[in-house]
Amino acid sequence: MRAPIALLPSHLADQIAAGEVVERPASVVKEFLENALDSGATQIDIVIEQGGEKLIQITDNGCGIPKEELLLAVSRHATSKIQSLKDLAAVATLGFRGEALASISSVSRFSLTSKTADSPAAWQLRGEGEGHWGDITPVAGRVGTQVSVEDLFFNTPARKRFLRSPQTEFMHIDQLVKRVMLSRPDVGFKLVHNDKVVRQVLPVSDEASARKRLAQLMGQPFVEQSLSIEFEGQQIQLNGWVGLPTFNRSQTDMQYLFVNGRIVRDRLLSYAVKQAYADVLYHGRHPAYVLFLQMPHDLVDVNVHPAKYEVRFANGSWAYDFLRRSVRDAVAKPLNAEHGSGKTLGMPMEAAVAEGFDGNSRLNAQTAFFKTQQAGSGKLQAALQFQMPSSAGVAEPLASYNTLSSAAEMPPADVSEFKLGFAKMQLHGVFILAENARGLVLVDMHAAHERVVYERLKKQWQQRALISQPLLVPMVLTLDASQLLVWQEYADWFAKLGFEMEPLGPEQLKVSAVPALLAKGNIVRLVNDMLADLAVAGQTQQFEERLNAMLSTMACHGSVRANRQLTIEEMNALLREMEATERSDQCNHGRPTWVQLSMEQLDGLFMRGQ
Incomplete structure (x- = not known):
């Protein structure tokens, strides 16, 4: 026989809520840090003992809590951050539910000490769990607030058994604090564990201090091999740092994404960044980045997860597309493009300072140089002509283009005008050795030219528009009702890509023509994959990926092969084309196309100066 329905005691309700809010000690730290940041703190000190099981103490210099509100602060559903449903629809603070302190205090020995600017003294409230509060x-x-938790889960031994070792629990705290430090460069932090200072960062005041702080948190190699980016669109902004494609990881352990200053784990946005690197990253590797997305608060719903790690967008495909395009444009910049102008793209942080890179002056110098040299020498014509299917399915030649444009045999006096310098020789028919202002440049001849040809083919394909090829026998796809609804919504978009489709029945789709380049591919799988992406994200890169794979294969076969002997003019022409080509740092498969050895590195190899 069941028990009668009854209201839960308040302390039991708090402990049940604690099961959602307090997963482990790191969850407590997160809630306290969010409250400290919401209070306007500019300095936050975190003291941890035994991985947080014995003590979690966080002190801030924020606005503080008045004496008469202390007891209310630890009550359920009590908050100063929202007063109406309208406020909930546009939450600008990190915390807002008013449940955390009540839940945490119900499973720990808890104290809350706070002082406001107009109070003559600080006031302290202490509790022993289960709603038992002292005076x-x-x-x-x-001025500010100090909140302390001792003996976490002392009165809920079943939960305490699920804690890991102090070292493991502190690792989770440390990673959380690192993310918070990244999210708020304007705030100073200090993290102490078992009386030892583990992390300490100062507020950022200028670009130099920003680089120093980023190096403390992400490591110097990331700082040296990352781009500072800043993009702005309608009602949305993106800034932060993205690692160069050559600075990649085996795991996703260096990916930090913040939406309106909030730490989020959003699969859609993470996938957007992954797609931005799709054409330059070696397979099985992951990019590194620290990115901040800003948009109106009423376009982001943060009230979808108890721990507030997940968010929902009013228009997810809009945020996805802006993020993907912005990061893609950042990592695709040609070597000779200007970086750091206005709201576009910054330089690799340390490398830019060391090289004194000036994109405009180099580009102007290169243009003038080519005009001078080409006046007296004809262009070297390509031996290859690529074939592109026509609308009738018959191959027609693309406009002939230069595989390697002409270049000067003698470089100008100032080799610093060009990022990759000027060729000196070819090594075993595979590598080009060039001299630039920093030292020696080694270029993988085939990989570099493969990227140049690939990017040129992509542009030519886009300029010629997408061509359909009729199928001799129309193809019939069997889809379920939900897939047909997705196709109906995006039917015009499919038509623009070169598909000719029409419904044949309640669960069938007739395909009469397909994009010419993909006619020999697996159309059934392609359409199914595209519909699946559109259903989930309202976006798909399946078509672009298949098309790029085809063009990449064409570029591989059409680029200069190993053991082909190039003249100095041809080598220099390839270097100039690399400097003007997007994504030329990597080949089509994500491998590097060139490396730089500085004079200091070369001196070190021969122990010069030692």
Whole structure:
């Protein structure tokens, strides 16, 4: 026989809520840090003992809590951050539910000490779990708040058994604090574990301090091999740092994404960044980045997860597309493009300073140089002509283009005008050795030219528009009702890509023509994959990926092969084309096309100066 329905005791309701809010000690730290940041703190100190099981203490210099509100602060559903449904629809603070302190205090020995600017003393409230509160007493203290949790889960031993070792629990705390430090460069932090300072960062005041702080948190190699980016669109902004494709990881452990200052784990946005690197990253590797996305608060729903790690967008495909395009454009910049102008793209942080890179002056110098040299020498014509299917399915030649444009045999006096310098010789028919202002440049001849040809083919394909090829026998696809609904919504878009489709029955789709380049591919799988992406994200890169794979194969076969002897003019022409080509740092498969050896590195190889 069932028990009668009854209201839960308040302390039991708090402990049940704690099961959602307090997964482990790191969850407590997260809630306290969010409250500290919401209070306007500019300095936050975190003290941890035994991985947070014995002590979690966080002190801030924020606005503080008045004496008369201390007891209310630890009550369920009590908050100063929202007062109406309208406020909930546009939450600008990190915390807002008013459940955390009540839940945490119900499973720990808890104290809350706070002082406002107009209060003569700090006031302290202490509790022993299960809603047992002592008197509010005056204590010495500075403006701000200190919240302490001792003996976490002391009264819920079943939950305590699920804690890992102190080292493991502190690792989770440390990673959380690192993310918060990245999210708020304007705030100073100090993290202490078992009386040892583990992390300490100062507020950012200028570009130099920003680089120093980023190096403390992400490591110097990331700083040296990342691009500072800043893009702005309608009602949306993106800034932060993206690692160069050559700085990649075996795991996703260096990917940090913040939406309106909030740490988020969003599969759609993570996938957008992954797609931005799709054409330059070696397979099985992952990019590194620290990115901040800003948009109106009423376009982001943060009230979808108890721990507030997940968000929902009013228009997810809009955010996805902006993020993908922005990062893609950043990592695709040609070597001679100007970086860091206005709202576009910054330089590789340390490398830019070392090289004194000036994109405009180099580009102007290169243009003038080519005009001078080409006046007296004809262009070297390509031996290859690529074939592209016509609308009738018959191959027709693309406009002939230069495989390697002409270049000067003698470089100008100032080799610093060009990023890759000027060729000196070819090594075993595979590598080009060039001299630039920094030292020696080694270029993989085939890989570099493969990228140049590939990017040129992509542009030619886009300029010629997409061509359909009729099928001799129309193809019939069997789809379910939900897939047909997706196709109906995006039917015009499929038509623009070169597909001719029409419904044949309640669960069938007739395909009469397909994009010419993909006619020999697996159309059934392609359409199914595209529909699946559109259903989930409202976006798909399946078509672009298949098309690029075909063009990549054509480029591979059409680029200069190993053991082909090039003249100095041809080598220099390839270097100039690399400098003007997007994504030329990597071949079509994500491998590097060139490496730089500085004079300091060369001196070190021969122990010069030692």
